[in-house]
Amino acid sequence: MxxxxxxxxxxxxxxxxxxxxxxxxxxxxxxxxxxxxxxxxxxxxxxxxxxxxxxxxxxxxxxxxxxxxxxxxxxxxxxxxxxxxxxLLPPMIRDRARVRALAQLIACDVHPLNNLRVMQYLERELAADAEQRQRWTQHWIREGLRAFEEMLVEHPSTGRYCEGDSPGLADICLIPQVYNAHRFRVDLTPYPTIARIEQACLELPAFDTARPENQPDVPGTA
Amino acid sequence: MxxxxxxxxxxxxxxxxxxxxxxxxxxxxxxxxxxxxxxxxxxxxxxxxxxxxxxxxxxxxxxxxxxxxxxxxxxxxxxxxxxxxxxLLPPMIRDRARVRALAQLIACDVHPLNNLRVMQYLERELAADAEQRQRWTQHWIREGLRAFEEMLVEHPSTGRYCEGDSPGLADICLIPQVYNAHRFRVDLTPYPTIARIEQACLELPAFDTARPENQPDVPGTA
Structure with missing residues (x-):
C-alpha cells in the first residue's frame, strides 16, 4: 500500500x-x-x-x-x-494448514506463556522466584519443541526447512523460539531436526539480520 | 476431501x-x-x-x-x-488482517494462559491455591477482553458481529472465550460491545448447537 x-x-x-x-x-x-x-x-x-x-x-x-x-x-x-x-505460505491448501499449525504451536502454545507480562505476573502475584520462573519457561519450551520435533519427523514434506526447501511461516516462528530456548538454557539435543533447520535458517541473511543482536535498539556493550 | x-x-x-x-x-x-x-x-x-x-x-x-x-x-x-x-474470513486483505488479529488476540494471548495444562502446572509446581488460580484466569481474560472491546469500538467495520454483519473467524474465537469469562465469573459490564455481539451470535443455531452444554460428552446431571 x-x-x-x-x-x-x-x-x-x-x-x-x-x-x-x-x-x-x-x-x-x-x-x-x-x-x-x-x-x-x-x-x-x-x-x-x-x-x-x-x-x-x-x-x-x-x-x-x-x-x-x-x-x-x-x-x-x-x-x-x-x-x-x-x-511465505505454500500454495496448496493442505500444506498451508500444516504450516499454520506448526506456526500456531509456537505462537499460541509456547511463546505467550513465557512473555514478559506473564513473567512479571508470576513474580509479582505468585511470588515465583528466579529459579521457578526459569523452570516454568523451560517447561513450556520443552513441551512445545518436543511436539514440534515429532511433527517434523513424522511428515514427508519436511525438507531443508519446516515445509519443503523454501523458508516460510513455520520457520519464521520456530527460529525466534529457538533463540529463547538458548537464552533460557534449554538443551536442544532431543530435537535434532529443529537444530538442523535452525542452522539452515541462520545461514540466510534474512534470518541473520533479523536476529535480536543485530537490531538498532540492542543495548550497547559499553 | x-x-x-x-x-x-x-x-x-x-x-x-x-x-x-x-x-x-x-x-x-x-x-x-x-x-x-x-x-x-x-x-x-x-x-x-x-x-x-x-x-x-x-x-x-x-x-x-x-x-x-x-x-x-x-x-x-x-x-x-x-x-x-x-x-468465515472476509474477501479483502485488510479485513482479513483485522479479523485474524482479533482471533489471535484470543487464541494466542488469552486462552493458552488459562488452559487446563497451565492450571495444573500452577497448582502442582507453584502451589497456587484455588483463589490464586481464579485470579490468574480472570486477570488474563480481563486484559484480553479490555483490548478486544477497544478494538471493536475504534473500528468502523464492527457491525452486528465483530466484522460487519456476517459472523466469522473473530466471533468464532470470541464466543468460547466469553463462555469462559462467565465460567470464571468475570463481569462483562465493562465490555458492552462484546456483550452485544455475544447475544447476536448465540441467537444463531450454529453457535447455539456448538455450546459446551449441547455436546454429546457433557456430563449428565443425574
Whole structure:
C-alpha cells in the first residue's frame, strides 16, 4: 500500500523477530521504531502507543493508513498484500494448514506463556522466584519443541526447512523460539531436526539480520 | 476431501468449541469423537491420540487421510477447502488482517494462559491455591477482553458481529472465550460491545448447537 513500511519492534521480542524475518525474506524495506518494553515501566504502556495497539504489545506494522497487529496476522498480511521476493505460505491448501499449525504451536502454545507480562505476573502475584520462573519457561519450551520435533519427523514434506526447501511461516516462528530456548538454557539435543533447520535458517541473511543482536535498539556493550 | 469430517473434541475445550461453530456455520456435517481431558489422567495422553496430535491437545480434525491440528488452522482450512454455506474470513486483505488479529488476540494471548495444562502446572509446581488460580484466569481474560472491546469500538467495520454483519473467524474465537469469562465469573459490564455481539451470535443455531452444554460428552446431571 505505502512506499515504505514501519515496524514497531523491540530487539528481544520474539514476536517482533518473526515479522523482521518475514519482511527480510520478502525483501520489503521498512523503518523500525523501537518500543522499549522495560524502560520507564515499559514504553508499550505509553498512551501514544496504546492508540496503535490497545493490547500494548509489539509488534505493530504500519502500512500507509493501515495498522496491522498480531505477528502471525502481520506475516499473512504481508504475504497477501505484497508479492515481494517470495511467498511465505505454500500454495496448496493442505500444506498451508500444516504450516499454520506448526506456526500456531509456537505462537499460541509456547511463546505467550513465557512473555514478559506473564513473567512479571508470576513474580509479582505468585511470588515465583528466579529459579521457578526459569523452570516454568523451560517447561513450556520443552513441551512445545518436543511436539514440534515429532511433527517434523513424522511428515514427508519436511525438507531443508519446516515445509519443503523454501523458508516460510513455520520457520519464521520456530527460529525466534529457538533463540529463547538458548537464552533460557534449554538443551536442544532431543530435537535434532529443529537444530538442523535452525542452522539452515541462520545461514540466510534474512534470518541473520533479523536476529535480536543485530537490531538498532540492542543495548550497547559499553 | 472426504464425505464426512471427524472432530476430536471435548465439550468444555474452548478451542474445540471454535471448530464446532465453524463447522456449523459452514453447514458441514461431521462426527464427533470425545476426548476426555480429565478422566484416567487425561485421554489426550493416550498413545493412540498422541499419534493424531503429538501436542496431546484437542481439537484435531480428520478429513479423509488429512490430519489438521490447531483450531485456527482448522478453521482456515475448512474455509479454504470447502465453500460450505458461507465464508468465515472476509474477501479483502485488510479485513482479513483485522479479523485474524482479533482471533489471535484470543487464541494466542488469552486462552493458552488459562488452559487446563497451565492450571495444573500452577497448582502442582507453584502451589497456587484455588483463589490464586481464579485470579490468574480472570486477570488474563480481563486484559484480553479490555483490548478486544477497544478494538471493536475504534473500528468502523464492527457491525452486528465483530466484522460487519456476517459472523466469522473473530466471533468464532470470541464466543468460547466469553463462555469462559462467565465460567470464571468475570463481569462483562465493562465490555458492552462484546456483550452485544455475544447475544447476536448465540441467537444463531450454529453457535447455539456448538455450546459446551449441547455436546454429546457433557456430563449428565443425574
Amino acid at each position: 505505502s512506499e515504505r513500511l514501519t515496524l514497531y519492534s523491540y530487539w528481544r521480542s520474539s514476536a517482533a523477530y518473526r515479522v523482521r524475518i518475514a519482511l527480510n525474506l520478502k525483501m520489503l524495506p521498512y523503518d523500525q521504531v523501537p518500543v522499549h518494553l522495560v524502560n520507564n515501566g515499559g514504553e508499550q504502556h505509553d498512551p501514544v502507543f496504546h492508540e496503535l495497539n490497545p493490547q500494548e504489545l509489539v509488534p505493530v506494522l504500519i502500512d500507509g493508513r493501515r495498522v496491522v497487529r498480531q505477528s502471525l496476522a502481520i506475516v499473512e498480511y504481508l504475504d497477501e498484500a505484497y508479492d515481494g521476493a517470495m511467498k | 472426504s464425505e464426512r469430517l471427524t472432530l476430536y473434541s471435548y465439550w468444555r475445550s474452548s478451542a474445540a468449541y471454535r471448530v464446532r461453530i465453524a463447522l456449523n456455520l459452514k453447514m458441514l456435517p461431521y462426527d464427533q469423537v470425545p476426548v476426555h481431558l480429565v478422566n484416567n489422567g487425561g485421554e489426550q495422553h493416550d498413545p493412540v491420540f498422541h499419534e493424531l496430535n503429538p501436542q496431546e491437545l484437542v481439537p484435531v480434525l480428520i478429513d479423509g487421510r488429512r490430519v489438521v491440528r490447531q483450531s485456527l488452522a482448522i478453521v482456515e482450512y475448512l474455509d479454504e477447502a470447502y465453500d460450505g454455506a458461507m465464508k
